[in-house]
Amino acid sequence: MYNEYLPVAFSDELKDKLEVQLLNKDILLLRREEKIYAFSNRCPHRLAKLSHGKFLDNEIQCPYHGWRYNLEGKLTYIPSLGKSMNVKLEKYFVKEKYGIIWVSIKEPKEDLPEISDWTGFRKIKCGPYYIKANPFRVLENLMDVSHFPFIHEGYLGDPKFPSIPEYDAKLNDEGVIMENVNVYQPNPDGLSQGKYFNYTYKVLRPLLLYFSKINERGEIFSMIFTIKPEAKDKSIVYAWILMNYAYDTPEEKIRKFEDEIIMQDKEILETQPYEYYLDPSKEIHVKADLGSVLYKQYLKKRVGQFEELGLI
Numbered sequence: 001m002y003n004e005y006l007p008v009a010f011s012d013e014l015k016d017k018l019e020v021q022l023l024n025k026d027i028l029l030l031r032r033e034e035k036i037y038a039f040s041n042r043c044p045h046r047l048a049k050l051s052h053g054k055f056l057d058n059e060i061q062c063p064y065h066g067w068r069y070n071l072e073g074k075l076t077y078i079p080s081l082g083k084s085m086n087v088k089l090e091k092y093f094v095k096e097k098y099g100i101i102w103v104s105i106k107e108p109k110e111d112l113p114e115i116s117d118w119t120g121f122r123k124i125k126c127g128p129y130y131i132k133a134n135p136f137r138v139l140e141n142l143m144d145v146s147h148f149p150f151i152h153e154g155y156l157g158d159p160k161f162p163s164i165p166e167y168d169a170k171l172n173d174e175g176v177i178m179e180n181v182n183v184y185q186p187n188p189d190g191l192s193q194g195k196y197f198n199y200t201y202k203v204l205r206p207l208l209l210y211f212s213k214i215n216e217r218g219e220i221f222s223m224i225f226t227i228k229p230e231a232k233d234k235s236i237v238y239a240w241i242l243m244n245y246a247y248d249t250p251e252e253k254i255r256k257f258e259d260e261i262i263m264q265d266k267e268i269l270e271t272q273p274y275e276y277y278l279d280p281s282k283e284i285h286v287k288a289d290l291g292s293v294l295y296k297q298y299l300k301k302r303v304g305q306f307e308e309l310g311l312i
């Protein structure tokens with residue numbers, strides 16, 4: 001997971017500096033003249049948080065003993081000593097895309113994927129949603145349709161139609177791809193019209209999911225979900241709704257609908273173990289869980305063991 005771009009904040013949360021947690025690390029984000037920097041937030045002197053310090057020109061001054069660091073992360077001055085020493089803050093890879101700031105602790109394996117609906121569609125920002133659950137369990141929940149009739153009764157599912165017809169699922173270079181996932185939905189997008197929807201889900205990165213559903217009128221409702229893994233029991237979901245219809249429906253109405261859906265999921269997610277098992281024999285899988293089974297295979301290949309996050 002250290003070689004993956006992972007979300008740390010929505011772009012508009014970062015004004016000049018912001019403190020975030022990622023993979024149990026404290027990170028300081030700085031925005032200076034259109035550029036973003038990501039450093040360890042711990043001053044190497046006595047480990048105080050640099051985010052509580054202040055900017056002096058293009059330097060950040062630690063709040064505790066006033067040590068100063070430049071935008072390369074290099075220590076430039078120790079007030080009590082009257083000079084500097086050879087000390088550097090840990091610096092991370094950072095980028096801004098999809099209205100989100102992403103950090104990779106080490107050199108990223110791959111750049112972020114292109115999501116074509118991002119251009120030209122109406123975009124509605126949803127979240128951040130704070131869930132006390134394992135991040136991989138949160139992603140798995142977001143690609144699982146067989147819970148719709150139970151957790152999202154009246155919204156995304158109807159208990160009178162619980163059966164999930166066989167769908168197509170594969171693991172390829174793009175990630176986990178599930179197609180022709182058909183679900184009857186009484187209120188599929190907050191606009192209260194029951195219909196069958198045909199879903200496509202794509203796990204594009206270990207904690208980045210895209211889905212799209214299209215109805216008979218060619219109306220497309222897509223979403224991007226990405227999860228910040230703060231710790232094994234701390235997940236923060238950043239999401240975007242992308243739509244090519246309902247331009248007149250107020251944004252708040254659509255966002256409120258998504259907020260309710262996520263709160264329904266959160267209630268159950270917070271009852272699950274904080275560990276996420278890669279070993280499929282630890283849980284039981286049926287046909288509707290094919291996507292989850294492939295997700296485990298994908299993680300095993302791409303991430304391997306990751307005990308710190310309870311991925312075992």
Ligand code: FES
Pocket residue numbers: 043044045046047048062063064065066067
């Ligand atoms: S802890 Fe930062 S200067 Fe001492």
Ligand SMILES: [Fe+2]
Pocket residue numbers: 141142147151152261265
């Ligand atoms: Fe759900």
